[in-house]
Amino acid sequence: MEALRPVPPSNHSARTAFVHSGLQTTSHVFVRTDKVKPPLTPLYTGPFRVLERSDKFLTVDVQNVPQRISMDRLKSAYIPPSQQVQVEHAYANRLMSNTGTQVNIAVRNQQVPHWRGALWQIDS
Incomplete structure (x- = not known):
């Protein structure tokens, strides 16, 4: 019994977490909102x-404030290089109806009102 020595513990958490390959190279991401929300x-x-990138977190510019967000809540945004990414919601002031006339709508909480027969097109 005196000759027995303790065995070093095994490291079960040595495996790396799965990270989608798109998150390693993407320039823009979508962030999942983890809260109870209304339908649709x-x-x-x-x-x-x-x-900025690290092993498990990305630093993301959310409304001009850098936030460190876990990769579990992120999804790659595949944006064609020919399109300019406009992070702010420009549709609040420049909406086109189905008749081609410009509609100015006051938007609250970044929600666009949807009524029957309206076709929303973002002018750039």
Whole structure:
């Protein structure tokens, strides 16, 4: 019994977590909102620009404030290089109806009102 020595413990958490390959190279991401929401509300917000990367977190520019967000809540935003990414919601002031006339609407809480027969087009 005196010759027995303790065995070093095994490291079960040595495996790395799965990270989607798109998150390693993407310039913009969508952020999942983890809260109870009404039906038909978008699950993700964004796209937001990536400022910095680490193993498990990304620093993201959310409304001009850098936030450190876990990769579990992020989704890659695949944006064609020909399109300019406009992070702010420009549709609040420049909406086109189905007749081609410009509609100015005061938007609260970044929600666009949807009524029957309206076709929303973002002018750039």
